[in-house]
Amino acid sequence: MRGMGGGFGGMMGGMRGLQSGGINSPTMDSLSDENALGAVYNNRVVLRLISYMGPYRSDVIKSLIAVLIYTLANASIPMLILLGVNNGISSGNFWSMHPLHLVGAAFLAVTLVHFASNYLQFVFMARVGQSILYSLRTQMFSHLQDMSPSFYHRTATGRIMSRSQSDVLQLQETFEMLVLALADVLTLAFIIIFMLVVDWQLALVSLSIVPVLFFILAYWQRFARRSFMRIRRAIAMVNGEYNQNITGVRVVQSLNRQEENLRHFEELNHEHLDANLQASRFSGGLQPMVEFLIGIGMGFGVVFVGGLLAKNGNLEWGVLLAFAVWIQRFFEPIRHLTMQYGVFQRSMAAGVRIFELMDLKPEVNDKADAIEMPPVRGEVRFEDVNFHYVEGVEVLQDVNLHIRPGENVALVGSTGAGKSTLVTLIHRFADVTNGKITIDGYDLRDVRRESLVSQMSMVLQEPYLFSGNVRDNIRYCYDDATDEDVIDAAKAVGAHDFIMALEEGYDTILAERGVNLSVGQRQLISFARAIVGDPRIIVLDEATANIDTHTEILIQEALSHVLEGRTSIVIAHRLSTIRSADKIVVLDRGRIVEVGRHEDLLRQGGVYARLYAINYGLAHDNGAEPGGGQLIPAPADND
């Protein structure tokens, strides 16, 4: 299932602060290969899975008891046949045949017990299985929430999806498999015990074929394993190709690639077909052998040897009948167990992958004694901050910066200068490597992240919306916000009018990622979302990009309202926007090289002035407007 959700990596690319510009080294994935297959039984995985049963202990015990009773009842049925035949029938006289009625009644009782335990086994198993699935799912999700953005940058969404969807489902299946396998093993044990007790000689003769069977199975598994891995690889390729073609369908169609793609897909699909056919030959090939062995057990064990014993009067015929039934029932669990081989192997591999993901340590963690952040005033301080993702590749160096409450700061610098990294550090997307960042004097690492971040806000470069209606998207996690608050926020950013023009206003359902809205409209909604919680600190990461001129104007008008009274840090390349900032911070290769107001910096003739000139120069070259057409009006108060 890898590749689920592939092609949604756009968001990751948007956070340029998390990658050191341009291209990255090929996926430095901290997760192991999807196709790696381990043993059929992995003690660590099984023990850990069992630990998940803890909270449902009583249901687990009930289901085990049900299994025990069920298997015992199941194995005892031939015993009852035997008793009926031996004691009921053979004893002759009709009036002395009380034993038959006794056995009949006992049989009836066992039947009812068999039914009840069978039913309860299903019920408890389903309940525990689903509960474990639920626990795994929610714990996995919860864990994913703790992982930092850099993890998501390194790891493809598809891989995480496949771990939290198909692998988790696989583990739930594992639990049911474990119970059923236990039932199989118990059934085998009970049958062997019954057979030995009834007639150990005949039992040994009939069971003499079992070692042969195990030998054959062991040999067969080597092939099964290989062909199973082949299937797995093939289906991963097929699904990956599917996913890619769905997400990239617009390009496929515009470049007329359908025929070529279908040809390629047919190849992958055919490999999957071949792999399955091969597997089918292997698993099907087992059938004649098992039947042959049953034939030996039934024919030469029971009929021939048993017959000879009975002929000499050493055996009642009822024993033969019971043995015949037992032998048939004996092979069923064995066949069942071997059929589960693939499931087991898959489950162990899934378990290894899941627990590997769950064991990854979040890079950003709340301290045990982290305190609740009091209401934020908005003073931000960077003190000797250094930051890197990879040792030796410093993204930020010796950053010292003081932002006063309510100040409007513009970050300027070329691609890869560290602007995005700097702002995301304020939101604790990652922890500083050296130095510290404080808000209102509190070190970020000393307060609970949620209590801090919920008082701040950020608008990302690429607007991202969730499915649901417009209102829910604006309100997002601020459950306290009333409908009026939502509308006020939309009005403040100038989104209200277009929202009302939508078919169902605020109740309009957004399609996947909001594709039924234009990028600009999506951005406006994400703006509204950013202010609905009345944050004290607001970060705009090129938030004004990607918007058509019309919406741009709307946003620029709204921006002054949005930023008013809040500490704001804006990343923008548009010098005209930056000019009105209270403070311009110029970053170059991870260092702050200049800080000041627009006029002062121009006069200094440093990096800022040069950037400014390039901007102008570009426009000049093209004989068009300055700013390469990034014609953004300055905020209203500048006019």
Added chain:
Amino acid sequence: MNILMRITRMAYYYRKRLILAYFSFFAAIGFSLLIPWLFGKSIDQLVVIEGVLEEGGRLIPNPDLTWQALFVLASMLLGASLFRGFFDFARTYTTDSLSQLVSYDFRNQIYDKLQNVSFAYHDKEHTGNLMSKATADVEAIRRFVNMGLVRSLEVVVRTIAVTSILIWINWELALISLIFVPFLILRSTLVIGKLRRMWLHVQEVNGELVTVLQENLVGIHVVKAFGSENFERRKYEKKAQELREEYYQSERLQGTNSAWMSLYFTFALCLIVWYGGWEIIRGDLTPGQLAQFVLYLNQLTFPIRASAQIINSFSRAISSGRRIFDVLDSSSPVEEKPDARVMSRAEGHVRFEKASFAYDARSATLQKVDIVAPPGKVTAILGAPGSGKSTIVNLIPRFYDVTEGRVTIDGEDIREFTLESLRRNVGIVQQDIFLFDATIRDNIAYGVSNASEEDIINAAKVAQLHDQIMSFSHGYDTWVGERGSTLSGGQRQRLSIARTVLVNPPILILDDSTSSVDVETERQIHQAMVNVMKGRTTFVIAHRLSTVREADQILVLKDGQIVEEGNHVELMARRGIYRDIYELQLRPQEEVLLDASLAGGDGGDN
């Protein structure tokens, strides 16, 4: 039922296999029926009744039995088992391969349908949903072909065969032990319907859960920015809880069904021993016949147990089949005419004649638009979001079809041509840039599979991307896409331009959204665009006025209509919307100019 018929028809294509499967299971059943019969015979050879048990008779070992006779019986049993095993294998293999072939066909069909169906379809469908159709639903169909199509018949045949034999042996005992079968069947039929409804619901809830997860992962930066982890956790837990409950209910129903089935089987066995024992005592039944009853009934265990699964496979196949056929049957609003012609390389004269378009019947997105775009000229389209800019350009390569009026290229209605030849003439650089999981080279050559290395490099050069590609350690072999490296927005945009350049279309559409880049990249992109527009009829959805000013004609859209058109000078003179936009955005730029001259010397050129 109609759905199952259609699936069956797909399987019928491989009727040789199907017939082989049917033949082998008939043979397998035949041999397996021999086994209890032989066993019963052996018992009757072993044990004889002296007199009638009821009247004080007794069972004694048969004194006439020789070990040779026993050996023959044992060998016959072994032989029957062996043949049964062989035919079982044949049945398994033919059925498996049949079901795999059918799912193979389904996969190909869905794949091809999805890549050809028009954009309007993809606008509506979630990727996750389409993926689950291609995976889970195809799997359900495979199971149906395997279980439903072959196994169900096997179950029926075996049940009838065993029943007939039992009635033949002793009709009274058969009646008593089989009397519950009709009730069992009735009960199962009722369960079918219920399980199907439940399963549909489980699928739905699961889909919702996947959506929550996927959106969370893709939007993790939003989650982090808002510190809304706990909000997300609650959202997910709520859905997971719902799914758990739904799953549990459907599994319980399945379990109940299965338990009832085995109850019947055990109960029947109880009756056989009890009543059959009595019959032996009365002399109406031989011990061997009783043994046959027990073993034949044992042969019903598997079919009866499997029937729960089979019933399930039916109900799943119906729901999954419906979902798949929904895809396969969806009629694309954009269809090729049966007599569509191949468009040769166009000169590039594009006209919209009273073209209207509506996404749905209620509101028109475009209303009677007239555009004349002469060969080699640049048309810029401006307008507020939702004014119809993207719609106009999407009409040219027929991603959508006009609802009224027509679009012509070189004077001919574009609906007269094959889609393939039309789209070869119309290149489009889209707003959402999608990279395939492949090397940069393959991504550039995506539209031209036999492109030479030289062509690819040239295209990259035109798109101003060559130098950057060469700076990567693997150059053109750098892997990009989901599993590869991440390119920046600007690089993606230029790669997309290179991809289009390589196709060399006479008509070009640029859905321009490159403002999210820094100054240097901006300039490279601008240069790439200028390069690529040369000699092509170009439509630009412009967000930058530099492009707009250079355009040969500018269309200003409002609410799906062209409200102003002309070149920059004409429109400025008109003092309309265009002028408003321009004015609003020009003034700050002039201030920039002024400031720059203050800043002094090193500005002019670089």
